[in-house]
Amino acid sequence: MTSPISFPPPAGARAYRLRTARGEFAVVDSPVAPGAEPRGVALLVPGFTGSKEDFHLLHEPLAARGYRTVAVDGRGQNESDGPAHDEAPYVQEELARDVLAQAAALATPVHLVGHSLGGQITRAAVLLDHSPFVSFTLLSSGPARISPSQQQRVRLLHEALTVMTMTEVWEAVLAMGPPEEVGGPARGFGDLAQLRRRWLNHKPAQLLTTGRQLLVEPDRVAELAAVPLPFHVLSGARDDAWPVTVLDDMAVRLGADRTVVPGAEHSPNLDQPLPTAHALADFWDKHQEVLP
Numbered sequence: 571m572t573s574p575i576s577f578p579p580p581a582g583a584r585a586y587r588l589r590t591a592r593g594e595f596a597v598v599d600s601p602v603a604p605g606a607e608p609r610g611v612a613l614l615v616p617g618f619t620g621s622k623e624d625f626h627l628l629h630e631p632l633a634a635r636g637y638r639t640v641a642v643d644g645r646g647q648n649e650s651d652g653p654a655h656d657e658a659p660y661v662q663e664e665l666a667r668d669v670l671a672q673a674a675a676l677a678t679p680v681h682l683v684g685h686s687l688g689g690q691i692t693r694a695a696v697l698l699d700h701s702p703f704v705s706f707t708l709l710s711s712g713p714a715r716i717s718p719s720q721q722q723r724v725r726l727l728h729e730a731l732t733v734m735t736m737t738e739v740w741e742a743v744l745a746m747g748p749p750e751e752v753g754g755p756a757r758g759f760g761d762l763a764q765l766r767r768r769w770l771n772h773k774p775a776q777l778l779t780t781g782r783q784l785l786v787e788p789d790r791v792a793e794l795a796a797v798p799l800p801f802h803v804l805s806g807a808r809d810d811a812w813p814v815t816v817l818d819d820m821a822v823r824l825g826a827d828r829t830v831v832p833g834a835e836h837s838p839n840l841d842q843p844l845p846t847a848h849a850l851a852d853f854w855d856k857h858q859e860v861l862p
Contacts, residue, residue: 576649585599593645594650594651611681617686621648635851667695681706685711704858705799715785806831
């Protein structure tokens with residue numbers, strides 16, 4: 571049984587379970603602001619150890635620009651259900667098919683945004699079928715596997731998860747200093763107790779499988795560049811998962827719009843939400859037509 575959704579949504583937004591052909595997924599759905607001209611719908615997919623709450627600070631400014639935004643917990647992530655120990659449902663293609671099912675359930679073409687690991691999952695979805703999408707933004711998400719320093723952190727987490735409980739791992743993570751995508755207390759998500767609850771909600775198999783994927787992800791930029799969608803590469807001015815120069819090069823290879831948000835690191839959506847929201851809306855404003 572899935573637990574009831576308990577993380578409070580931002581003002582004006584609604585938290586519920588989105589029914590899809592591949593099961594139910596916990597979402598935060600923020601409508602267009604009163605008085606704003608509706609301009610589109612966006613599906614926001616979070617990164618490794620993250621959740622839909624990572625986008626909380628984007629909903630209000632994007633609503634004011636005329637965009638309905640739907641942030642989702644992936645399978646086995648926070649408040650979306652999934653098996654605790656079976657890794658098969660968490661391989662990349664399965665998670666990509668979940669994204670396609672989420673887009674289909676929204677029943678309208680969507681602007682797709684994937685943060686970090688979520689960018690690689692959404693990339694796989696676009697490569698399977700780009701037709702549900704109006705545009706695709708890679709948010710702090712690189713062309714292939716993560717940087718050597720982050721590989722080491724993911725391997726340490728993997729080793730810990732094989733011998734420790736989720737509670738024990740949480741305590742160990744706090745003792746070392748929390749990784750960027752586990753978060754620090756607040757930055758739009760909530761207090762440390764909420765962050766702990768989110769961590770404990772994650773299914774270990776999801777973390778093990780997706781973490782392993784981050785270590786081996788191949789470069790699929792050439793494949794993606796052949797897809798007839800407008801692309802946007804958005805990042806902070808510093809990134810420890812993929813160097814900014816690597817993201818710059820990826821944008822060139824994709825022929826993508828490129829945004830670097832000053833004062834932000836791996837999570838511009840948390841570090842600098844207003845300029846991040848404005849950059850997203852500016853990009854979407856240019857691409858209102860549904861492409862073939």
